[in-house]
Amino acid sequence: MAEALLALKAYRVSLKISDKYLEVIRGIDLKLAKGEVLGIIGESGSGKSVLLKTMLGLMDYDSYRVDSGTLLYEGESMLELPIKKRYQILGRSIAYIFQNPKQSLSQRKTIQYHFKEQFKVLGKPYDASYVKQLLSDVGIENQTTLLKQYPYQLSGGQGQRIALALALVAQPKVIIADEPTSAIDATLKLKMMKLLKQINEKYGTAMIIVTHDFDVIHHITQRVVVMYGGLVMNEGDTQALMKASVHPYTRGLITCAESLKDMSSTLYELSGYPLNPLNFKEACPFAERCERKTISCEAMVPIMETYRGERYRCCHPYLDANDGGLAHA
Ligand SMILES: Nc1ncnc2c1ncn2[C@@H]1O[C@H](COP(=O)(O)OP(=O)(O)OP(=O)(O)O)[C@@H](O)[C@H]1O
Ligand code: SF4
Ligand SMILES: [Mg+2]
Structure with missing residues (x-):
C-alpha cells in the first residue's frame, strides 16, 4: 500500500449512556492511502458512523470517550492534540458527508447561505464563480436557481450533490461519505456512483464510502x-473479496445481496440479528449467526490474521482451494 494518509490503530471508543460507558468500537486498525477509495460495509449498528464521527470529533464531546488507540494524519498524531486543534486540522482536510445530508443543513437558510458560511469558516472570501464550477462538477445544471432554494426543496439526489459540493469548497484531501446512496432511488444510485468516481479522479481526493450496498462497494x-x-x-482488495472472501460473514452478506438481485433464486438471509453492544463478550461476535461455528469460536474474539493479502478474524476461514467460490457460503 502507498504511504498512508490516514492511519488508525487499535482504536477503541465507548459511548456514554445514562452515565455509564458502553464500548462500541473495540480495537480498529484502518489505513487510507492518498487518492484511494476505501469502502466500509457492515450491517446496521456495527459501528461505522461512530467510528468515523468520533475520529473526526463530530459527535458531542460529552457523549463518548476514546479509550485507546492512535490516529495519524499525514504522519502527525491527532488524538493527543487539544480537540479544537485536531478539529482545525481534520476539519479542513477531511470532509464528512452525513448519512442524511439534507437534514444536516439549516432548513430556513438558502443553499447559497450554506456556501457563504463554508467560505467564512475557512476564512476565505466568497467566490461565486468557483461555487458555480463546483455545482456544475457535481451535476447541478441550473445553479443560479438552486442557490436560491432551501434544503427542504431539494430531492434526495440534489441533497447529496449539494453536500458533496459544499465539502469540496475546503479542497479536502479526504471525503468521507456516510451512506451516499441510501436516500436515493436505483437510477440515481448509478449516477451518484459515477459522480463520486469522477470527483475522486478530478480532485484527487481519497474517499471512504460507508454503505450497506455491495453494488456501491463493487x-x-x-x-x-x-x-x-x-x-x-x-x-x-474489493474484487478479490467479493469473488471469494475467506470470511463466513462477508460471504453471507454477499450471498444475501446477490439473492436480492436475482429474482429467480430463493431469497437468502443471514439468520438472526446484528449484535447489540450490550451483548458484546469475549467470543466471535458473529458466533450466534454462523453456520461454521464450533466451540472454539466462543472462547475468544478471533485475532486478525492474513491470507493472500486478505485480513480476517475467524477461526474457520475458507482457506481450502475447494472453498474458492461463494457457493459454500
Ligand atoms: N447516540 C447514541 N446513543 C446510544 N447508542 C448509540 C448512539 N449512537 C450509536 N449508538 C449505538 O452504537 C452502535 C453503533 O452505531 P453506529 O451508528 O455507528 O452504527 P452504523 O454501523 O453506522 O449503523 P447504520 O448502518 O444503521 O448507520 C449501535 O449499537 C448504536 O445503537
Ligand atoms: S470465528 Fe467461528 S463463528 Fe466466527 S465467523 Fe469464524 S467460523 Fe463463524
Ligand atoms: Mg451509520
Missing part, C-alpha cells in the same frame, strides 16, 4: 473493510 472502491460488532472482521 463499482467504486478499491479496498473494502467489513465491520461487525465494533470490529473489523475482514478486509482486502
Whole structure:
C-alpha cells in the first residue's frame, strides 16, 4: 500500500449512556492511502458512523470517550492534540458527508447561505464563480436557481450533490461519505456512483464510502473493510473479496445481496440479528449467526490474521482451494 494518509490503530471508543460507558468500537486498525477509495460495509449498528464521527470529533464531546488507540494524519498524531486543534486540522482536510445530508443543513437558510458560511469558516472570501464550477462538477445544471432554494426543496439526489459540493469548497484531501446512496432511488444510485468516481479522479481526493450496498462497494472502491460488532472482521482488495472472501460473514452478506438481485433464486438471509453492544463478550461476535461455528469460536474474539493479502478474524476461514467460490457460503 502507498504511504498512508490516514492511519488508525487499535482504536477503541465507548459511548456514554445514562452515565455509564458502553464500548462500541473495540480495537480498529484502518489505513487510507492518498487518492484511494476505501469502502466500509457492515450491517446496521456495527459501528461505522461512530467510528468515523468520533475520529473526526463530530459527535458531542460529552457523549463518548476514546479509550485507546492512535490516529495519524499525514504522519502527525491527532488524538493527543487539544480537540479544537485536531478539529482545525481534520476539519479542513477531511470532509464528512452525513448519512442524511439534507437534514444536516439549516432548513430556513438558502443553499447559497450554506456556501457563504463554508467560505467564512475557512476564512476565505466568497467566490461565486468557483461555487458555480463546483455545482456544475457535481451535476447541478441550473445553479443560479438552486442557490436560491432551501434544503427542504431539494430531492434526495440534489441533497447529496449539494453536500458533496459544499465539502469540496475546503479542497479536502479526504471525503468521507456516510451512506451516499441510501436516500436515493436505483437510477440515481448509478449516477451518484459515477459522480463520486469522477470527483475522486478530478480532485484527487481519497474517499471512504460507508454503505450497506455491495453494488456501491463493487463499482467504486478499491479496498473494502467489513465491520461487525465494533470490529473489523475482514478486509482486502474489493474484487478479490467479493469473488471469494475467506470470511463466513462477508460471504453471507454477499450471498444475501446477490439473492436480492436475482429474482429467480430463493431469497437468502443471514439468520438472526446484528449484535447489540450490550451483548458484546469475549467470543466471535458473529458466533450466534454462523453456520461454521464450533466451540472454539466462543472462547475468544478471533485475532486478525492474513491470507493472500486478505485480513480476517475467524477461526474457520475458507482457506481450502475447494472453498474458492461463494457457493459454500
Ligand atoms: N447516540 C447514541 N446513543 C446510544 N447508542 C448509540 C448512539 N449512537 C450509536 N449508538 C449505538 O452504537 C452502535 C453503533 O452505531 P453506529 O451508528 O455507528 O452504527 P452504523 O454501523 O453506522 O449503523 P447504520 O448502518 O444503521 O448507520 C449501535 O449499537 C448504536 O445503537
Ligand atoms: S470465528 Fe467461528 S463463528 Fe466466527 S465467523 Fe469464524 S467460523 Fe463463524
Ligand atoms: Mg451509520
